[in-house]
Amino acid sequence: MLDGRRVLLVVSGGISAYKSAILVRRLRQSGARVDVVMTASAEKMVGATTFQALSGRPVLTELWTDPLAHVELGREADLAIVAPATANILAKMAHGIADDMATSTLLAAACPVLVCPAMNLRMWSNPATEANVQTLAARGVHIVGPEDGELAEGEEGPGRMSEPEIIFLTAARLLRRESALAGRKVVVTAGPTLAPVDPVRFLGNRSSGRMGLALASAAWLRGADVILIAGPTSVSPPHGPRLVRVETSGEMGEVLNRELSDAAVLIMAAAVSDFLVPSPSEKKIKRGDRDTLEIRFEVGPDLLMATRELREAAGVLTLGFALETENPVGNARRKLEDKGLDMVAVNEAGRADRGAEAETNQVTLIDAQGLIEELPLMSKVEVAERLLDHVEDRVS
16 A cells, blocks of 8 residues: 555654554555654663664654664655654644754654644643644644543543544554545445335345455545445444445435545445335334234335536536346446446455455456456455545546
8 A cells, every 4th residue: 555655653752652553563564664762761761672673664763873874764764653752742843943963853754744642631632732733724734633531540531542443444544645636525325225114123134244345444544535424334443434324225315425425436335125014114114813924015216327417517526336136237338338337347246356345356246448457356445445545546
């Protein structure tokens, strides 16, 4: 994800400095080169040797060991992260103080800066800290956290540094802002919709939501403003996209009508229920002495057809999905034409290694310009990246 990117990590003297070691490892796993600069206080929390081993690079702590190193690091970095960012280093950054290696490097940095505050809750709420944070934000510094929770000294409240994975995802988003999706609104639907039969039963399907959630996360990491409209998924939603929870196809349709007018892209990955019960029972249907039970179903709303006029009026690029048991390419082509799609990704049902409940998928992408590309079996995260590459090409 971050191959070739250069990240400057400044570690200041907070107790959560140990989390920064995990962050270094995560950044390295994604291909980034990480240069670590530590304050003298940070060295009392975690030794420089730990960061050197994890980064594979020399760790800088003294300004006068190499008097020009701070300028070089600041010039070469694609992103600077301050984690943890104590009240002290936030104050120095806000007032342009450069009295050690860490603050001098930050002052020389020409790249975006991400700070991750961590301190006692009263230090965080102090008017001086609030003013410093506001000053940094007004200059375009990105801020993630702090989180509420138990603090090192046993108190509860805001002050915990965000978890390394959240910082990593935020950093990855900042490092991929050159994407054609950056700043554009992308609406993604995911998971199943349910059709109530009575207060405790419903008609549903096997969709886990993994494919739609992977697409929402990948679009957010490319800098898009993502609205994730999700049914009852069996996996947790990703960090980043704005989540709107729904249960029925009618509820999903209402949110789509509200969100599509200013959207650039719609990715319709939800497994919308094709049928519904026109008059669900208001009370639980009892088994009683009966041997059979007849329930009448009606065809549910076709959300792609229902939103076609709105999508075309707003110029929304639309990627749909099709799950087929026979003639997948032929049926997907008809869906693309009948519902006014720009692209459709189709996969076959009934395969254990792909589809609704699997963590992997194998799809064939068909677009309105005649492209047919069969992607290999891969993780749904990888499928999402490949599909978004095509979406980006069309958007740009």
